[in-house]
Amino acid sequence: MKTSEVQDNERSKKIEGDTCEKPKGFGFRHVQVILIFLCVTIAYAERVNMSVAIVAMTDRNSTNPDFPDYDWNEKEKSLVLSSFFWGYVITQIPGGQLAKRVGGKVMLLVSITLCSLLNLLTPTFALYGDWPAIVCLRVVQGLCQGVIFPSTHTLLAKWAPPSERGTISTYCYAGAQFGTVVMLAISGVLASSAMGWPSIFYSSGVAGLVWSVLYFFYGSSSPSDCAQRISPEEKHFIESSLNVTGDHGGRPIATPWKALLTSPAVIALIVVHSAHNWGFWTMLTEIPSYMKNVLHFNIKQNALLSALPYFAMMVMSLILSPLADWMNNKQILRVEVSRKVFNTIGLWGPMCALIALAYVTSKEHSALAVTLVTIAVGINAATYLGFQINHLDLAPNHSGTLMGITNCSANIMSIIAPLLVGAIVTDASDPFLWRIIFFIAAGIYFFGNLQFIIFGKANIQPWNDPEAERKRNDGVENPAMEY
Structure with a gap:
């Protein structure tokens, strides 16, 4: 019977060979796909929640004494709804540069964590600062989310082998539609619940913080950053398929x-x-x-x-x-x-x-x-x-x-x-x-x-x-x- 040491040596020789065989079954790259899919889902839920919540927020028939309706005119509503994109455009290019330097994982974690905390604070901002405070908050949320797509592309460059590039990339970005569908589907129920329209922001904010905890432990910027979790076969398959390194001597x-x-x-x-x-x-x-x-x-x-x-x-x-x-x-x-x-x-x-x-x-x-x-x-x-x-x-x-x-x-x-x-x-x-x-x-x-x-x-x-x-x-x- 072979010893464990001999088995490991033979395994390493096989992996270091010229072949690049796709490992069967569920791999750690698939864990990353699920986590990024959920990230994009939450990001879009937090992006569109204002579009659906503003209807309840400006409903003159509201009976919630803690969070009453707001008498915003159409111009003020437009400012609230568009303010997210003022910040979103600004951080697109810096987001790609930062992801290359500090890693896509760090950027996604910072983005979703901050954006989720701001979601939890949205009802309070509305209560004490009215629409100008909400506009400022949404600009900051846009700044946070502007790094998500560039960071996701940086991660895909490390995790998606060319033979699976279309599938992996699409499954990650399908979260955009899923998050929108979910938010549109549940917003009416949440707005009519005991907590009223604030629950729309609380639910997406809590979901984002839960995701952040999961991604902190299970997310990774590249296969080489999680050598203890990913199998040697899968790591070799990904890196040899890509055959592209993102740094020279540790420098981007x-x-x-x-x-x-x-x-x-x-x-x-x-x-x-x-x-x-x-x-x-x-x-x-x-x-x-x-x-x-x-x-x-x-x-x-x-x-x-x-x-x-x-x-x-x-x-x-x-x-x-x-x-x-x-x-x-x-x-x-x-x-x-x-x-x-x-x-x-x-x-x-x-x-x-x-x-x-x-x-x-x-x-x-x-x-x-x-x-x-x-x-x-x-x-x-x-x-x-x-x-x-x-x-x-x-x-x-x-x-x-x-x-x-x-x-x-x-x-x-x-x-x-x-x-x-x-x-x-x-x-x-x-x-x-x-x-x-x-x-x-x-x-x-x-x-x-x-x-x-x-x-x-x-x-x-x-x-x-x-x-x-x-x-x-x-x-x-x-x-x-x-x-």
């Missing part, structure tokens, strides 16, 4: 700003991300107004219908992601072709739905309008297999910074798009004015995806690791350049 690789910002592939990524956000937020923020004023159908009064598009997007993302990885691993489609095919489905599909919706102007066709919106948002999930993981394809060492850059630009579009609607739609009941809005969004969808098809890439760029590129040019093999 300096960000090649000039090469990054002048790369046609990165510029294409910035444009397509911005185009996506313009169309996506036009659909989710303005279509309810269109349906109310033109079709005389108030979708916001129906929690089920309000959550339906998000639910459809979550389901589609869970279906499409394993399909994309299977097609890539079987070499049915090259990775670059796959990214562009799925991105085309995710942007040009909603484009067609928006054009069709522009001609639905009768109250009798409100069901058709709901169907078109649900299809448009659901199909949009295909972008998770397109531009939304392209950052990892281009530069794993700088994926967090890349996500920060593109997401910053994209969220500026999210702010501008509603302002354009306000400037054009001077009569909310005029279907022709809304048709202009839908055609603009459809045109931006079309252009954004077209230039991604032309200029987008899916191979690791030379500036990802200049030293490795230099060695490659000198004749030293660098298998990380493509997968």
